[in-house]
Amino acid sequence: MEAILANADWGVIVILLPLTGGIVCFLWPAVSKTAGLITVAAVVLAVAGLGRQIMEHGAYRHTVGGWGAPLGIDLFADGLSLFMLIMTALVGLGISCYAKSYFNPRDAVWFWPVWLFLLAALNALFLAADIFNLYVTLELTGLAAVTLTALTGRIDALSSAMRYLLAMLAGSLAYLLGVALLYHDSGSVDIATLAQRIEPNATVWAALGLMSAGLALKTALFPLSFWLPPAHASAPAPVSALLSALVVKASFxxxxxxxxELFADFAEGVSTLLGLLGAAAILWGSLQALRQTRIKLLVAYSTVAQIGYLFLVYPLASASSGLAAGIAAYLAFSHALAKSAMFLAAGNLMRFxxxxxxxxxxRAVQRLPLTVSAFALAGVSIMGLPPSGGFTGKWLLLDAAMSQGRWDLAAVMIIGGLLAAGYIFKVLGYAFMQAKEPHDARAVPAGMEWAALLLAVxxxxLGxxxxxxxxxIHPDLVANAGGAVERVWTA
Amino acid sequence: MDVIVVLEWAFDAVLGLGLLWLAWRTLNSPDLFKAIVLFISFGLLMALAWVRLNAPDIALAEAAIGAGLTGALLLAALARLRTTTDNTMPAQLPAGSWFQRGLLIVLLSGSAAGLGYAVWILPSHTSGLSMAVTANLDVSGARNPVTAVLLNFRGYDTMLEMIVLLLAVLGIWSLGGLPPRPERPAVAVLDTFSRFLIPVFILAAAYLLWVGADAPGGAFQAGSVLGAAGVLLLLSGWRPGVRLMQWPLRLALTIGAITFIILGVLTLLYEQQLLAYPVAQAGRMIILLESLATVSIAVTLAILFLGESPDPEEKK
Amino acid sequence: MSHAFAYALVGAGLFLLGLYALVAYAHLLRKILALNIMGSGVFLVLVALAKRTGDAEPDPVPHAMVITGIVVAVSATALALALMLKVSGKTGQAVLPGRHQD
Structure with missing residues (x-):
């Protein structure tokens, strides 16, 4: 038994499990809730199995079909991919526990199969080592995400799903054109092979531009973020959580x-541009969040701002790209936990x-204390206060910016943190106050409150x-990051 | 000899400019019906371009899916659209101001120059994968290299592709399905026509599937031709029975993906690699995968055209 | 110099024409047509460049990728058309409501 567990090919299983689960849910809608929960729990265990293998034997590689790249497709997972898989599995599990009580039977029949296919697509994406295979997983992710967005069938959900779909398809096509150019320049779609052959020329630059633009659109990097707030705000709460926590991280x-792997060596100018857009996203998204009068839109604009932080790693990466990537992944994880908790808490408040x-x-704080605590704890991480994941991540970023003399970026980060405090305390403040007219309230299932709270915890x-x-994330980084993390705690 | 070269160049030039012109007319003709008809002709011209580029497999897929089924989907959607919208809205309504559109044109012209240059400077020798494909074709189980890539070398992509198709159906059904198309009285000509065409389509699909391993054709082409037969059936007024719309339909939609997953698990157990077919079995496995994928693709495409949700109470 | 490059340039042109129409026109059916034309442009670049060596048997890998792409395109088109019909069924118009209805 022990040998089977140690030798099983967990990377492939992580993809096949949710695919099978999705088909089971589609064929037998009556059992979809149970089958869905079991599948997600099994995926968590499989990811744990993969993690153990990677920690013992180093990076995972699987040659699908036995051909090996560049003719065949390889699956690949190092610390960074593993980290994203863990994020997806854990946050997915929390959201699934919430969704179990959230959906009415009519919507549940569609939610579960589509969510399991989305999970399969995300896992396949984080395991992919082939830029065309990444295109297929991107399309799968996009179609599943749009379907989930439209689930309520209300007009705002339908039109934002429509806008979302158009943006996703345009982004994918720009990415695919970049893939076409890279293939014809270097003769491969395998990332490792490309890395050996790639040389900066006009074709590679065009591919870089097209792929970056397409992926920036899919990640909702300002000013290509126009589709995100309406979509994330009008989707059902667990779907908003999936979109903000996981789906935008996939294209990122x-x-x-x-x-x-490919572009860092020669594209410093583009790094600067991505950093500037990230800084603009922080300021614009936070200011918009501050202006909102509805919680879900506020949380959605906060996502636009928090995505901005992820892009600040590009201009800071030049000194130590490995560390910067580690910080980005870490920030993505802490944002995934905090933001899913916030959207689920918002869903509870809406249900209530x-x-x-x-x-x-x-006075939600008296009537739904767990939910308001979840919102507040998640808020601590979004504002970047200790001891949260958001704090450590942003501190590391700030540390990198200051050690490279990028005071402009450091200032933007600090202003972003202050603005975040503003919009989070705005919600919390009203949660303590009595409304002018009292409202009828509906009970919120305990499972939904606990799911939000556990994600927030x-x-x-994480911090x-x-x-x-x-x-x-990266064994070589321990020395580097360990030092920085210690500096965080002694500061 | 020279005359032929000149003629070839002239043909390519006319085809290329024709494609651009049809695309432009599709995108800005005031009448949407005309725009769709132009788009279908654009698809047929694309099929010609694929033939010129020695890509007969794509030409078949383009004619059947790109022009045929996409065209049918667009026309059906337009018919439904006219029952729900006021037709007063100009179909050419611009988004944004003149200034924004001008800016967009400047930006895109710049991109066009850059993109054109990026394509132009590519060396005319290539380091693509044709050598690797040729070298491994004998052990792939298919003699048509495109089939070998789709079902063996990159079969994993095709497995995920089956889920993409399934997700489109799930998406439409989860929206509650589409309103029924405005029914026209059965046209006798169409009826006779389909009675004649449907068997022809089924035969053509079987042929495409059968030769796909060795010659242009395969699951996607066969599936789309079979799907087109389904669309004709639906157009002539045939509707699947309620029982057929439940479990049998769901099984037909997923059977391609299920076969991929089962083969994937078996190969993982016995060959330690996902979708690594033993050489002696590769041919048979590809035929099995292609046949069942054809069923799923055909049913999916017909269902995407039908657009109705299987649940009677879902019609909201 | 082979005609393959010319086809690739036509493909790039189609991509940008489609992109222009996608942004510049409001009608959803027009936007869906624009995305399909963008897709055809990308496929043309992918396959045309595979033939630039002038070999009788061009590289089959891009061909397989384009067949995959055509199937993605028809699935996405079907979903987009269904969403368009749902939006127009509720609003009476096949356009997106103005940006940011906050």
Whole structure:
């Protein structure tokens, strides 16, 4: 038994499990809830199995079909991919526990198969080592995400799903044109092979531009973020959580991966541009969040701002790209935990009061203490206060910016943190106040409150485990990041 | 000899400019019906371009899916659109101001120059994968290199592809399905026509599937031709029975993906690699995968055209 | 110099024409047509460049990729058309409501 567990090919299983689960849910809608939960739990265990193998034997590689790249397709996972898989599995599990009580039977029948296919697509994406295979997983992710967005069938959900779909397809096609150019320049779609052959010429530059633009659109990097707030705000709460926590991270991961392996050496100008857009996203997204009168839109604009932080790693990467990538992945994970908790908490408040107007929260803190605690704890991480994951991640970023003399970026980060404090306390403040007119309230299932709270607690715990996590992302980084993390705690 | 070269160049020039012109007319003709008809002709011209580029497999797929089924989907959507919208809205309504559109044109012209240059400077020798494909073709189980790539060398992509098709159906059904198309009284000509065409289509699909291993054709082409037969059936007024719309339909939609997953698990157990077929079995496995994928592709495409949700109470 | 380059340039042109129409026109059916034309442009670049050596048997890998791409395109088109019909069924118009209805 022990031998089977140690030798099983967990990387492939992580993809096949949710695919099978999705088909089971589609064929037997009556069991979809049970089958869905079991599948997601099994995926968590399989990811743990893969993690153990990677920690013992180093990076995972699987040659699909036995051909090997560049003729065949390889699956590949190092610490960075593993970290993204862990993020997807854990946050996915939390959201699944929430979704179990959230959906009415009519919507549940569609939610479960599509969510399992989305999970399969995300896992396949984080395991892909082939830029065309990445295109297929991107399309799968996009179609599943759009379907989930439209699930309520209300007009705002339908039109934002439509806008979302158009943006996703345009982004994919730009990416695919870049793939076409790279293939004809270097004769391969395998990332490792490309890395050996790539030389900066006009074709590669065009591919770099097209792929970056397409992926930036899919990641909602300002000013290509126009599709995100309506989509994330109008989707059902667990779907908003999946979109903000996981789906935007998928395209961000591809961009980061391409950058690390292919483009970092010669495209410093583009790094500067990505950093500037990231800084603009922080300011614009935070200011917009501050202006909102509805919780879900506020949280959605906060996502636009927090995505900005992820892009600040590009201009800072030149000195030590490995560390910067580690910081980006770490920030992505802590944002995933905090933001999913926030959207789920917002869903509870909507279920409770029938609306998500911030001004009418009406003493929610007394009536839904767990939910408001979840929102507040997640807020600690979003604001970047200790001891949360958001704090450690942003501190590391700030440290990198200051040691490279990038005071402009450091200033933007600090202003972003202050603005975040502004919009989070705006929600919390109203949660303590009594509304002018009292509202009828509906009960919220305990499971939904606990799911939000546990994810929020996770975002705090992440900050306490920073050194272990950096050891996981990249063994070489421990010395580097360990030093920085220690500086965080002695500062 | 020279005359032929000149003629070839002239043909390519006319085809290339024709494609650009049809695309432009599709995108800005005031009448949407005309735009769709132009788009279908664009698809047929694309099929010609594929033939010129020695890509007969794509030419078949383009004619059947790109022009045929996409065209049918667009026309059906337009018919439904006209029952729900006020037709007063100009179909050419621009988004954004003149200034924004001008800026966009400047930006895109710049991109066109850059993109054109990026294509132009590519060396005319290539380091593509044709050598690797040729070298391994004998052990792949298919003699048509495109089939070998789709079902063996990059079969994993095709497995995920089956899920993409399934997700489109799930997406439409989860929206509650589409309203029924405005029914026209059965046209006798169409009826006779389909009675004649459907068997022809089925035969053509079987042929494409059968030769696909060795010659242009294969699951996607066969599936789309078979799907087109389904669309004709639906157009002539045939509807699957309620029982057929439940479990049998769901099984038909997923059977391609299920076969991929089962073969994937078996190969993982016995060969330690996902979708690594033993050389002696590769041919048979490819035929099995292609046949069942054809069923799924055909049913999916017909269902995408039908657009109705299987649940009677879903019609909201 | 082979005609393959000319086809690749036509493909790039189609991609950009489609992109222009996608942004510049409001009608959803027009936007869906624009995406399909963009897709055809990308496929043309992918396959035309495979033939630039002038070999009788061009590289089959891009061919397989384009067949994959055509199937993705028809699936996405079907979903997009269904969403368009749902939006127009509720609003009476096949356009997206103005940006940022906050």
């Amino acid at each position: 991961y591809i961009l980061l991966r391409l950058w690390l 009061g029938g609306h998500d107007r911030i001004a009418d929260l009406d 996770g975002s705090i715990l 306490l485990m920073a050194s272990e996590i950096f050891a996981l």
